[in-house]
Amino acid sequence: MSQRNEDLQxxxxxxxxxxxxxxxxxxxxxxxxxxxxxxxxxxxxxxxNGSRLPVCAFLADALSVHTSDPALRRIMELFRRVEPLLEWRQRTKYDAATASENFLDGHANAMIIGPGGLEIRNDLWFGVTLLAPRVRYPDHNHPPEETYLVLSDGEFRQEDGDWFSPGIGGSFYNIPGIKHAMRSVDTPLFAFWVLLAERPH
Structure with missing residues (x-):
């Protein structure tokens, strides 16, 4: 097994x-x-190789979050190893009415596993989102259900409900098709998400 594949595993x-x-x-x-x-x-x-966007300058701050949880420290440590191989991208089609003016240059998404990821597949997506401070990600929805693991401060919203803060190590589930959004506070927002794009039979 190559070092690249070993790090991913x-x-x-x-x-x-x-x-x-x-x-x-x-x-x-x-x-x-x-x-x-x-x-x-x-x-x-x-x-x-991977590619970065200017907003990735906030990665160092995002990845330096302090937690005593060994599971969270471990996932962050191993993410640092695979991150240079990721292709960071902007979401270019979005609802500008619900996004902050700094959204386009203030965010980046990367697919770890899934279309365009380090492991290419269509049945599931495993990705990560980075927001610069004070950026609102627009309202959006998608057919697959989704589960977040949040590794920073930041706020999230489902449908037209109140904004909530999962906290470092917090998690929440999005049912298929639900409208949802996120926004960073005074620090970068960093979160992993997994989508079950194709339900098993």
């Missing part, structure tokens, strides 16, 4: 431990169990 193992520890919602727990079970069957590996 170690990251996936650490991610399972962190999600399993932090996700409390029953639907979220069912979803992550299906996702990480599917990850036992590897997909096609993407070759090549």
């Amino acid at each position: 170690h990251f996936i193992d650490a991610a399972f431990v962190a999600f399993d520890k932090c996700v409390k919602d029953p639907q979220g727990r069912r979803s992550i169990a299906e996702i990480f079970s599917a990850l036992e069957r590897p997909g096609m590996q993407r070759e090549g």
Whole structure:
């Protein structure tokens, strides 16, 4: 196994431990169990180097979050190893009416596993979002259900409900098709998310 693939596998193992520890919602727990079970069957590996966007200058701050939880420290440590291989991208189609004016240059998403990820597959997506301070991500929705693991301060919203702060190590579940959004505070927002794009039979 190449060093690249070994680092990715170690990251996936650490991610399972962190999600399993932090996700409390029953639907979220069912979803992550299906996702990480599917990850036992590897997909096609993407070759090549990664690419960063200017907003990635906030990664160092985002990854220096202080936590005493060994599972969270481990996932962050192993993310640092795979991050240089990721292709960070902007969301270019969005609802400008619900986004902050600094959204376009103030955010980046990267697919770790899924379309364009380090492991290319369509049945599930495992990605990460970074927001610079004081950026509002626009309202959006998608058919797949989704579970977040948040590794920073920041606020989230579902439908037209109140904004809530999961906190470092917090988690929440989005049912299929629900409108949701996020926004950073005075510090960068950093969160992992997993989507079960294709439900198993």
